[in-house]
Amino acid sequence: MSPDALLLLSFGGPERPEDVLPFLENVTRGRGVPRARLEEVAKHYLHFGGVSPINALNLAIIEAIEAEFAARGIELPVYFGNRNWHPMVEDTVARMREDGIGSALVFPTSAWGGYSGCLQYQEDIVRARAALGDDAPELRRLRQYFDHPLFIAAFADAIRAARAELPAAVRERARLVFTAHSVPDRADLVAGPPGAGRLYSRQVAEAARLCAAATGFTDYDLVWQSRSGPPQVPWLEPDIVDHLDGLGAAGVEAVVVCPVGFVSDHLEVIWDLDNEAAQRAAELGIAFARAATPGPDPRFARMVADLVEELRTDAAPARLGTVPGYGCTRNGAPCAVGCCGAPIAD
Structure with missing residues (x-):
């Protein structure tokens, strides 16, 4: 796979007060969360004017990645899609197809394995491609990076x-x-x-x-x-x-x-x-x-570029730890080892 683009895939967040409850309904769909609980959580967002900082933070990360790519001569446009709020990943992948993108790497804003940290992002990829049908871009998710x-x-x-x-x-x-x-x-x-x-x-x-x-x-x-x-x-x-x-x-x-x-x-x-x-x-x-989170640190964008280069050059993963880490799957398919399956039922 020779990628044409990078897709930053994230969780999403509301950007105005009237978005808050619809966003929370998206997050909890199918989980039977009572309306009263959603209204309680909504107060946290409304405390900050109904605006989550996550989209703006992700756009800043994308700007830093684009600058890092330019410095390294990596000619990949960077797209942005979310699971729960606009820009929705389905819409972003549709735009990628319209732009002539045939294949892309996917960087999730979760460093982790497990269901919430990994498999749900795989499900996002499957859902976005299914919405487009057979001519959807091929998407390959980058690996977990918790110990980079x-x-x-x-x-x-x-x-x-x-x-x-x-x-x-x-x-x-x-x-x-x-x-x-x-x-x-x-x-x-x-x-x-x-x-x-x-x-x-x-x-x-x-x-x-x-x-x-x-x-x-x-x-x-x-x-x-x-x-x-x-x-x-x-x-x-x-x-x-x-x-x-x-x-x-x-x-x-x-x-x-x-x-x-x-x-x-x-x-x-x-x-x-x-x-x-x-x-x-x-x-x-x-x-x-x-302590601050690493997203705004210039090393975060360098890490993303390193993960891209790992796949493009077949380089050995840069890792410090000994706990297993997985990833680099195509089109939302589970890892071959099946490490991040659905939660075990009660």
């Missing part, structure tokens, strides 16, 4: 910068806390080959380990955030706010929170961490600093 050296390096520098923001008196005693989006426990236990179960949480833990090692932390915590399911359904725990309560009780004076599970400062980062977690830390008397 540039991804880890960007987070490591962000951790150092965040720690430097803390008061000097407590800076050296700060606790490092990594956080990622929680998922239902059964969604973390995916069907697949022996050893592939809990791939998502293992990959997050590996990225956290690599970032901690790069910044000289020998001890740290991994917690979760942004759960949205009913209380009777087990999700990955502990929650970041609950964990802060425990740290406060243990006498911890300062924390550096690193959102290692996120590419950009979208709404769940700025609401759950910069608002809820930061407020709880203040109530507990804990100095709080949050």
Whole structure:
């Protein structure tokens, strides 16, 4: 496959108040989420004027990728499509066909394996191609990148910068806390080959380990955030706010929170961490600093270009970790190893 373009594939987010509930309905379609719960989540978006920052952040990433491609002589136009809000991936792939694109690489804004982190993006590719029929562009998804050296390096520098923001008196005693989006426990236990179960949480833990090692932390915590399911359904725990309560009780004076599970400062980062977690830390008397996400870092665009070059030149993947990572599939087909299958049923 000689690609004609790159498609950045993301989650999507509302861009005005009247978009918020329709967007949330798209996100939760078929899951039986009560209207009252959607209206509660909508308040988070309306707190910021009904505008999620995610589309603007992705457009900035695309601009940086285009500049990196130009510097390297990679002649690939970059397209943008979303799962849940405009520009919808189906519309983007249709435009790609109209532009004469016969094949493209797909970069998802998720570094992870598992159902939510990987297979759902494969499903997006299948759905977009099915909407066009037999003459749809061929789409090849790039691999998971949770342990790419540039991804880890960007987070490591962000951790150092965040720690430097803390008061000097407590800076050296700060606790490092990594956080990622929680998922239902059964969604973390995916069907697949022996050893592939809990791939998502293992990959997050590996990225956290690599970032901690790069910044000289020998001890740290991994917690979760942004759960949205009913209380009777087990999700990955502990929650970041609950964990802060425990740290406060243990006498911890300062924390550096690193959102290692996120590419950009979208709404769940700025609401759950910069608002809820930061407020709880203040109530507990804990100095709080949050590390930046890597999307705006120039190394992120360099990483994307590296992933493209891996496929174009058949180069060995640049990886720091030992936990399995997969990807590079065609037209939304599952990986040959079946590592990111649907969640195991209850």
